[in-house]
Amino acid sequence: MNIAFYVSAVLTLAGALASVLLKNKVHCALALTVAFTGLAFLFLNLNAQFAGFAEIMVYVGAVAILVVFAILLIKGSETPLHGAFSRSWPIGATIAAGIFALLGWAVIESASHLPKNTPTHAVTVDQIGQALVYRYVLPLEVVAILLTVALIGAVIIALHEDGRTQ
Amino acid sequence: MTPLTCYLLVAALLFAIGLAGALIRRNAILVLIGIELMLNAANLNLIAFWRYGPHPELLTGMIFAIFSIAVAAAEAAVGLALVIHIHRHTKTTYLDQINRMKG
Numbered sequence: 001m002n003i004a005f006y007v008s009a010v011l012t013l014a015g016a017l018a019s020v021l022l023k024n025k026v027h028c029a030l031a032l033t034v035a036f037t038g039l040a041f042l043f044l045n046l047n048a049q050f051a052g053f054a055e056i057m058v059y060v061g062a063v064a065i066l067v068v069f070a071i072l073l074i075k076g077s078e079t080p081l082h083g084a085f086s087r088s089w090p091i092g093a094t095i096a097a098g099i100f101a102l103l104g105w106a107v108i109e110s111a112s113h114l115p116k117n118t119p120t121h122a123v124t125v126d127q128i129g130q131a132l133v134y135r136y137v138l139p140l141e142v143v144a145i146l147l148t149v150a151l152i153g154a155v156i157i158a159l160h161e162d163g164r165t166q
Numbered sequence: 167m168t169p170l171t172c173y174l175l176v177a178a179l180l181f182a183i184g185l186a187g188a189l190i191r192r193n194a195i196l197v198l199i200g201i202e203l204m205l206n207a208a209n210l211n212l213i214a215f216w217r218y219g220p221h222p223e224l225l226t227g228m229i230f231a232i233f234s235i236a237v238a239a240a241e242a243a244v245g246l247a248l249v250i251h252i253h254r255h256t257k258t259t260y261l262d263q264i265n266r267m268k269g
Binding site for chain 1: 169178179195203228
């Protein structure tokens with residue numbers, strides 16, 4: 001493993017931890033962008049350039065901005081009276097730790113059966129485009145319809161209910 | 167440890183952190199952030215398996231991850247619109263205070 005992997009893994013995990021644990025919501029959103037950037041570095045490290053830049057464009061560019069917009073549109077972003085965490089947080093943390101223990105055990109146990117191919121060649125955007133419009137053209141159209149429906153649906157849901165206040 | 171194992175462990179830890187965020191936060195927006203982290207952990211697994219798998223030239227894991235990113239973007243837009251709508255209705259985004267089905 002190279003140093004780039006460790007740096008980006010630490011960046012991702014530290015950003016994710018901060019976005020889960022920080023009290024201020026805006027700080028959480030900023031930590032989330034750090035986590036997404038680290039994840040994009042991990043993708044680049046895996047030689048998946050297209051996925052890495054898609055991650056930056058979609059998550060850092062769109063999803064994080066959407067989260068910031070939602071936080072700022074909703075008034076009262078100060079930390080609430082009863083704290084930022086639910087009362088049953090020990091149960092939630094235990095469940096998450098248990099899931100991690102299970103997943104980690106499964107990965108370590110099956111390490112000898114995992115494929116050990118060494119990466120051969122870099123994949124060009126050309127090949128991805130060819131695959132998208134030839135082999136995966138139907139899923140591509142379905143995703144296009146899904147995005148259109150989600151966009152219209154999000155606008156309609158977020159609209160005011162009564163026509164007077166628009 | 168092989169590189170693939172390292173990536174899988176990082177993805178498992180990221181998934182656990184996202185799950186903890188979805189379970190322990192009170193604010194609906196931060197629960198959505200936890201869900202996004204879990205989705206990204208799955209994406210990391212897909213890309214890592216694609217890279218170290220037997221047939222990287224078929225691009226299956228890569229295409230799967232790209233579609234997953236697109237679906238996650240749609241999910242974030244609709245989820246945040248729902249949170250804004252719920253806030254307009256109940257004047258709160260704290261999930262333990264949203265405890266009735268009637269609008």
